[in-house]
Amino acid sequence: MSATRVQNVSRTSSRAAARATAVTAIAASAVLLLSGTAAAHVSVQPQGEAAKGGYATVNFKVPNERDDASTVKLEISMPTEHPLSSVLPQPVPGWKVTVSKSKLAKPLESHGRQITEAVSKVTWTADGSKIGPGQFQQFPVSLGQLPENADQLVFKALQTYDNKEVVRWIEAPQEGAEPESPAPVLELSAPADDHHAEDAKDGKAAEDTKGTKDAQGSAHGEKSASASSDGSDSTARILAVVGILVGAVGVAFGVLSGRRRSS
Structure with missing residues (x-):
């Protein structure tokens, strides 16, 4: 292969490598840009779990x-x-x-009482504080009772800046598409x-434990009775032997006494 041909092949390879590098850089920048945009909206996350029918922070x-x-x-509807x-x-400093x-069209039942109105909106206004560029702030709220017949709750949020701009994060999620302002x-x-199931389980465990203890107590009683019976038999045997020995000694003493009198 000639030197000229080698140089041409080398130049082609260098150009291809440069193009690949440029394409990779552009793709990476696009991914970062899109992910940054998607992650920049107002969001809500539970502290722990947000279980259906329960309460959550x-x-x-x-x-x-x-x-x-x-x-x-910040306004949350x-x-x-x-x-x-x-x-x-929860109070947030600053x-x-x-x-x-607002009045409810249909009253709610909660802990045996009827609820005719509920919170419709919570608003936080800066009072000595603000969220500056490159910063974020969290606003904790306790919610309940969460619905049992829903998989998610959608909150609408309005974010206001000190230049009077208002960003409306109000678009509900759609399957297969990411809203511009989710x-x-x-x-x-x-x-x-279910607490009742847990109580029943605990009760059954208690009964099983009681049954086990009763069985152990019965076995212990039988063992004690057996030991007592064995002890009584041993005592009777010992007394019988002692009686025999005493009787034998008495007979021997009588024989010796008779011989002495004969002499």
Whole structure:
């Protein structure tokens, strides 16, 4: 192979490698850009589990998306299709919280009492604090009673910046497509075990334990009775031997006494 041909092959390989590197860099940048955009919306996550029919503490996580503005207000609307009888926000330093309630079209039953109104919106307003560029803030809330006939709860969120811009995170999730402004979604886990079943299980375990103890006590009693019987038999045998010995001594003493009198 000539030197010229070798140089041409080398140049072609270098160009191909450069193109591959450029394509890889562009693809990586696109992935990072898309993942950053998808992860930048307001979201909600439970602390532990959010089981159907139970209560849970959740965190609304609010990242700041702007380089030249700070977040100063967050509004979270409660789901209207599944009203919650208990919504308790945890105080966040530097933020003022306001809870709004509304009348329910259909009253709720909770712990034997009827609920005619429920929390419809929770609003946090900056009061000496804010979420600056490159920062995020979490807002904890206790929620309950979670619905038993739903797999998730959708909350609508409004994020306000100090430049008066309002970002509306209100689009419900759609299968096979990611909304441009997705609303926070709380996934609900399977309901906790039935307490009655647990009580029955505990009761059965207690009965089994009692039966075992009774059987052990009975066996111990039989063993004690057997030991007592064995002890009584041994004592009787000993007394019988002693009686025989005493009798033998008495006979020998009588014989010796008779011989002495004869002499």
